[in-house]
Amino acid sequence: MxxxxxxxxxxxxxxxRSSPTRQAYLDLIxxxxxxxxxxxxxxxxxxxxxxxxxxxxxxxxxxxxxxxxxxxxxxxxxxxxxxxxxxxxxxxxxxxxxxxxxxxxxxxxxxxxxxxxxxxxxxxxxxxxxxxxxxxxxxxxxxxxxxxxxxxxxxxxxxxxxxxxxxxxxxxxxxxxxxxxxxSGLANKEKIRVRQLYAEGKVGEEELLEAESASYHGAxxxxxxxxxxxxxxxxxxxxxxxxxxxxxxxxxxxxxxxxxxxxxxxxxxxxxxxxxxxxxxxxxxxxxxxxxxxxxxxxxxxxxxxxxxxxxxxxxxxxxxxxxxxxxxxxxxxxxxxxxxxxxxxxxxxxxxxxxxxxxxxxxxxxxxxxxxxxxxxxxxxxxxxxxxxxxxxxxxxxxxxAPVNSLDETILKTVADPFQGDGGMRLLSGNLGRATMKVSAVDKSRWTIEAPVAVFSDQNQVSEAFKRGELDRDVVVVVRFQGPAANGMPELHKLTSPLGVLQDKGFKVAFVTDGRMSGASGKIPSAIHCSPEAYHGGPLGKLRDGDMVRVCAEKGELAALVDAAEWDAREQAEVPPVPLGTGRELFAMLRHHSDPAEMGGSAMLKEAGL
Structure with a gap:
């Protein structure tokens, strides 16, 4: 073929593009x-x-x-x-x-x-x-x-x-x-149902632990x-x-x-x-x-x-x-x-x-x-x-x-001639908020474009608390910044999947934007992640203020703050929060300090090795 x-x-x-570096590598080995x-x-x-x-x-x-x-x-x-x-x-x-x-x-x-x-x-x-x-x-x-x-x-x-x-x-x-x-353990749909019920306070920790244990149950x-x-x-x-x-x-x-x-x-x-x-x-x-x-x-x-x-x-x-x-x-x-x-x-x-x-x-x-x-x-x-x-x-x-000529379950696997979706579901977004990636494979197409006021946070726990207080019960683009490799090691923010899912299920227009990671299991929430350059290094997420209108669009590949250009250019960066200590995080300070941007892999080791 x-x-x-x-x-x-x-x-x-x-x-x-790789010719000089590839040849140098082959010579090395x-x-x-x-x-x-x-x-x-x-x-x-x-x-x-x-x-x-x-x-x-x-x-x-x-x-x-x-x-x-x-x-x-x-x-x-x-x-x-x-x-x-x-x-x-x-x-x-x-x-x-x-x-x-x-x-x-x-x-x-x-x-x-x-x-x-x-x-x-x-x-x-x-x-x-x-x-x-x-x-x-x-x-x-x-x-x-x-x-x-x-x-x-x-x-x-x-x-x-x-x-x-x-x-x-x-x-x-x-x-x-x-x-x-x-x-296979507990059905994934049931696991997610229990997680969202817990996020809403409708079931307790014992029910949640039982569901999680039935899902993750063996070697x-x-x-x-x-x-x-x-x-x-x-x-x-x-x-x-x-x-x-x-x-x-x-x-x-x-x-x-x-x-x-x-x-x-x-x-x-x-x-x-x-x-x-x-x-x-x-x-x-x-x-x-x-x-x-x-x-x-x-x-x-x-x-x-x-x-x-x-x-x-x-x-x-x-x-x-x-x-x-x-x-x-x-x-x-x-x-x-x-x-x-x-x-x-x-x-x-x-x-x-x-x-x-x-x-x-x-x-x-x-x-x-x-x-x-x-x-x-x-x-x-x-x-x-x-x-x-x-x-x-x-x-x-x-x-x-x-391999079998035909899929043995067309709800799971289909042919190239008759796919679930005509493209691969990964999008590059860009605009005055930088460059980011979005996975839309599990996002309903009606939610590929979200335009709403932002709620800006610098820690995922702040989002959880705002959700519990009902402050996010509206159309909203949730932004969690200072989550990049240099800021705090770029943690996954998968913890936010359930509360954001609850908001979406209530009928609100919801999107998520971060210079951190979401999860390898990113789901139904439109999420612009890995925003680069990160806020810690002066990236544009640092200019956002609560209430700014933001457009997240997988259709056109847009990630933009809808703010007057002159005002946007004049804005100062938000103050960088202090780097917390404990749990061994201080031992990784050198790696954070020397890290590459997300698009290059977010590595300190490769950068310092000249690769």
């Missing part, structure tokens, strides 16, 4: 392979330290004639998505031995749960935990004991952080191994299509997972065999070890190229994925020497139809999505319409087309079958 002209145009623009830290270059003392506790694998590691796999794990048993990883290193070592290789846990990275920290002070550590994870990954791989890597991570900042760190060791063949979503990723599951979708679109492995529940035979397949495969795509020669070398830095990044954007748009990736994708790309921006994403959004309706954009969760055909169906549809690059270098085969295969167990063995 011929590439769609918009896909071809945007990809070529990214390639040309070539040098790292040839002259970096490797076992053959180590002293006897280095090596002895590296395999001292390796038990039965010590003799094999010592010879230097077999691949040693570095495992970087985000395991903890508090976070449901990562709890299953506890036993993975033991399994991986067994599976590696089946191929004559060895494996060691190179290091662990933190895995912060936004579900636990949502609405809490600790959410202000969330975005920069991605930088910490990237640096932790680099520390793990810096020991030079490994000829390949396996990355164990799923959730919001963990996958981007793992990739950013691993890309600095892009000469290593690398595969990401998911652990899968928890089985595995949360089942809504937020940032965690969008991560998994993008890894499949980039060819970095074993095909179809994202949405297989934990604790079954298929899940284990997919892990085994990943371990076996990573032993086959390395460079020569000892006397062996490489014939299928697939380093991470070559797998993640401009086409793979575009595929990730396309997948995000086609499935209605997380707005957080408007931050994470530019950051991941930069780590590989690739420059993308919101204009690229906006242009792609106009060409890529929405073919998945997964909660919060639909009724069913990711388990229903997988049962309807899942990622194999999505990949096949996009390839057949010329809306994905099939010629990327995947970790598993000749092209992305092999990603359109569904893994199943037959006769106690893992086999791959073609």
């Amino acid at each position: 011929t590439l769609h002209p918009t896909l071809e145009k945007v990809t070529q623009r990214i390639i040309e 070539d040098r790292q392979r040839g002259a970096g830290v490797h076992r053959p270059n180590m002293s006897c003392g280095n090596l002895a330290h590296g395999f001292a506790a390796s038990g039965d694998d010590k003799k094999v590691i010592r010879t230097g004639k077999a691949m040693n796999i570095g495992i970087v794990t985000a395991y903890n048993d508090m976070l449901s998505a990562h709890q299953p990883y506890g036993r993975y290193p033991e399994q991986i070592k067994i599976f590696a031995r089946e191929k004559g290789a060895t494996a060691q846990v190179a290091g662990g990275v933190p895995a912060m749960c936004d579900g636990v920290t949502q609405g809490q002070d600790s959410m202000e550590l969330s975005l920069f935990s991605r930088d910490v994870i990237a640096m932790s990954t680099a520390v793990a791989l810096s020991h030079g004991m490994f000829e390949s890597a396996l990355l164990l991570g799923i959730c919001d900042k963990i996958v981007p952080g793992l990739l950013i760190g691993a890309l600095r060791f892009g000469h290593l063949p690398t595969i990401l191994i998911p652990a899968g979503p928890m089985p 595995g990723t949360c089942t809504f299509f937020g940032t965690a599951n969008s991560n998994q979708m993008m890894m499949e679109m980039m060819g970095l997972h074993i095909p179809g492995s994202s949405f297989v529940n934990p604790g079954n035979k298929l899940r284990q065999e997919l892990t085994r397949a990943a371990v076996h495969r990573v032993t086959e795509i390395g460079w020569g070890v000892g006397d062996e020669s490489a014939d299928d070398y697939r380093p991470l830095g070559h797998c993640i190229d401009e086409k793979a990044i575009v595929n990730a954007v396309v997948g995000l748009l086609a499935t209605g994925g997380s707005t957080n990736h408007m931050l994470h994708l530019p950051a991941i790309a930069r780590a590989a020497g690739i420059a993308i921006d919101w204009d690229d994403m906006d242009e792609l959004s106009k060409a890529v139809p929405l073919i998945a309706a997964v909660y919060p954009n639909g009724a069913g969760d990711v388990n229903y999505f997988a049962a309807a055909g899942g990622m194999p169906f999505v990949i096949r549809e996009l390839l057949s319409a010329g809306l994905a690059h099939g010629d990327i270098r995947t970790v598993y085969g000749a092209s992305l087309a092999q990603g359109a295969l569904e893994p199943v167990i037959e006769n106690d063995e893992l086999v791959f079958k073609p």
Whole structure:
């Protein structure tokens, strides 16, 4: 199939824009392979330290004639998505031995749960935990004991952080191994109903906790299509997972065999070890190229994925020497139809999505319409087309079958020819309030344009209190500023979803504007988020005053204060609130101080590294 002209145009623009930085990156990883830290270059003392506790694998590691796999794990048993990883290193070592290789846990990275920290002070550590994870990954791989890597991570900042760190060791063949979503629990519609009743004071905490516990009830990723599951979708679109492995529940035979397949495969795509020669070398830095990044954007748009990736994708790309921006994403959004309706954009969760055909169906549809690059270098085969295969167990063995020709549930998955929506549902907004992004996949089209007076806040708790006092029972654009990376670490403001939803359900015209984040599960409220430049750095949100009329329009891509231009220019910025201390936030002051704008990924680490 011929590439769609918009896909071809945007990809070529990214390639040309990135040419100097991409070549510098490729030169770097070539040098790292040839002259970096490797076992053959180590002293006897280095090596002895590296395999001292390796038990039965010590003799094999010592010879230097077999691949040693570095495992970087985000395991903890508090976070449901990562709890299953506890036993993975033991399994991986067994599976590696089946191929004559060895494996060691190179290091662990933190895995912060936004579900636990949502609405809490600790959410202000969330975005920069991605930088910490990237640096932790680099520390793990810096020991030079490994000829390949396996990355164990799923959730919001963990996958981007793992990739950013691993890309600095892009000469290593690398595969990401998911652990899968928890089985479906309480229906999402019922969960939202109880949340809104609680926001209105009509049910108490016991009823709310019961509903939440029935929704988030076991091991595995949360089942809504937020940032965690969008991560998994993008890894499949980039060819970095074993095909179809994202949405297989934990604790079954298929899940284990997919892990085994990943371990076996990573032993086959390395460079020569000892006397062996490489014939299928697939380093991470070559797998993640401009086409793979575009595929990730396309997948995000086609499935209605997380707005957080408007931050994470530019950051991941930069780590590989690739420059993308919101204009690229906006242009792609106009060409890529929405073919998945997964909660919060639909009724069913990711388990229903997988049962309807899942990622194999999505990949096949996009390839057949010329809306994905099939010629990327995947970790598993000749092209992305092999990603359109569904893994199943037959006769106690893992086999791959073609994706279903037709959706098995058209309320969840549809074809490119008959989509839920003609475009990808991400909008770039701009005007005298700066640049922002809006996800409209779950927003009723009658609410794509909101024009109303603003109520201005500098803290999400102030919004909650104003809501409880009835001060927001009107047409209103709620603005929460000083929430950007430099101000307070750019927390998600998902806590506000329920009260704003209550106001909208009362019939009021409601929109939300912030230089912070909303959520990877942004829902039915029209929300202009990631406003850049942020108010902390003199961005225009700092000029707004209560009662100003503001227009938020997804149709025309507008974000504007309807204030006389002369008055607007003469206005002074609002006073910057003090940075609060406690909950470890003071330890992140350096990252806030050096952070990039949201459109570049909101990273301090990448900026200071000159990337």
